[in-house]
Amino acid sequence: MKTIPFYIIALLLFFSLTSCEDVIEVDLPTEEPRLIIDALIRVPDTTAPSTLITVKVSETNSFLGSVPPANLQQITMSNLDNPGGDGQVLLEEEPGSGIYSKFFPTDQLIRDRWFLQIDFEDNFYVAETSFVPTSNFDTIEFGDGTLFNENDTEIILSFTDNAERDDYYLIDFDFNDFLVTEDEFYQGQQFGFSYFYEEDVVSPGDVVELSIMGITEDFAAYMDLLLEQSEGGFGPFQTPAVTVRGNFINATNIDNDGNFDNVGDPNNFALGYFAIVQEYKQSLTIE
Numbered sequence: 516m517k518t519i520p521f522y523i524i525a526l527l528l529f530f531s532l533t534s535c536e537d538v539i540e541v542d543l544p545t546e547e548p549r550l551i552i553d554a555l556i557r558v559p560d561t562t563a564p565s566t567l568i569t570v571k572v573s574e575t576n577s578f579l580g581s582v583p584p585a586n587l588q589q590i591t592m593s594n595l596d597n598p599g600g601d602g603q604v605l606l607e608e609e610p611g612s613g614i615y616s617k618f619f620p621t622d623q624l625i626r627d628r629w630f631l632q633i634d635f636e637d638n639f640y641v642a643e644t645s646f647v648p649t650s651n652f653d654t655i656e657f658g659d660g661t662l663f664n665e666n667d668t669e670i671i672l673s674f675t676d677n678a679e680r681d682d683y684y685l686i687d688f689d690f691n692d693f694l695v696t697e698d699e700f701y702q703g704q705q706f707g708f709s710y711f712y713e714e715d716v717v718s719p720g721d722v723v724e725l726s727i728m729g730i731t732e733d734f735a736a737y738m739d740l741l742l743e744q745s746e747g748g749f750g751p752f753q754t755p756a757v758t759v760r761g762n763f764i765n766a767t768n769i770d771n772d773g774n775f776d777n778v779g780d781p782n783n784f785a786l787g788y789f790a791i792v793q794e795y796k797q798s799l800t801i802e
Contacts, residue, residue: 550585550640550763552640553573554790556569558791558793559795561625562621565618566621567617569614569615572587572590572633575786584612584614586613587615587633587634587635588635588637589634590615590634591603591631592605592632593631594627594629596626596628605617624791627645633785639766642761642762644762646791647729647730647790648729649729649792650675650682650795651727652672652797654707655672655797657670660709666714668711668712670710670712675705678702681732683698683730683735684729685738686725686727687726688723689723690716693738695730695742712801719802721800722800723799725796726794726796726797727795734762761788762789765783765785
């Protein structure tokens with residue numbers, strides 16, 4: 516599908532408005548700014564001595580508005596299984612970027628429980644997570660099938676599930692396209708399926724990055740709901756079509772960590788999810 520350039524749309528709107536006598540003003544729905552936290556931590560090599568942790572934080576502006584970076588007071592990540600250790604401060608990579616990072620020991624990332632705290636405008640947003648392993652791709656190959664358009668590109672993927680645990684998978688096809696699947700019907704077996712890239716998305720010679728990640732049941736439910744509501748048009752940490760709550764809570768006034776609404780202000784929460792996952796990635800050149 517071809518996209519009409521924005522300037523053409525603007526010109527059409529200008530001429531249509533100047534040819535009318537009356538101007539109708541429409542109030543678009545708005546809401547208070549809300550943090551969007553991209554804290555999906557991918558661990559591509561569990562044998563590496565350290566892994567770069569990167570968290571991107573932005574702020575909703577308004578309905579159909581831009582999504583500017585958030586200027587945090589501080590962001591820290593703490594090892595809950597090392598009580599004597601202090602929270603490590605993540606530093607902003609470039610002033611005003613909203614991207615914060617720091618290297619952490621990989622062996623601790625995949626073994627221990629972790630706590631992320633984000634301080635923003637005197638509010639404290641927190642979430643807890645642990646590492647989730649996954650299985651690697653067995654095969655990724657091109658197919659010659661079609662779905663809606665004969666010029667679409669089919670790829671066929673397969674992986675073998677681990678029979679000793681209940682697994683949930685998040686598969687990233689690039690271009691903010693994701694798939695969530697669980698092993699309920701293929702536990703311990705090889706699972707294969709097709710995926711189709713539309714012709715206006717990829718061309719011969721393009722390189723796409725394919726990833727498979729292990730996720731928790733709660734994260735899988737969050738992604739299912741987000742993808743359903745956004746119809747695939749948004750990534751998991753962009754402004755969704757509806758407000759989908761992740762695992763961050765506003766802990767500013769909480770006196771019970773089992774309460775997922777902050778006292779007196781239950782609508783003050785952040786969007787996004789904190790997860791540490793094993794990732795296997797492969798590049799594929801479109802034929």
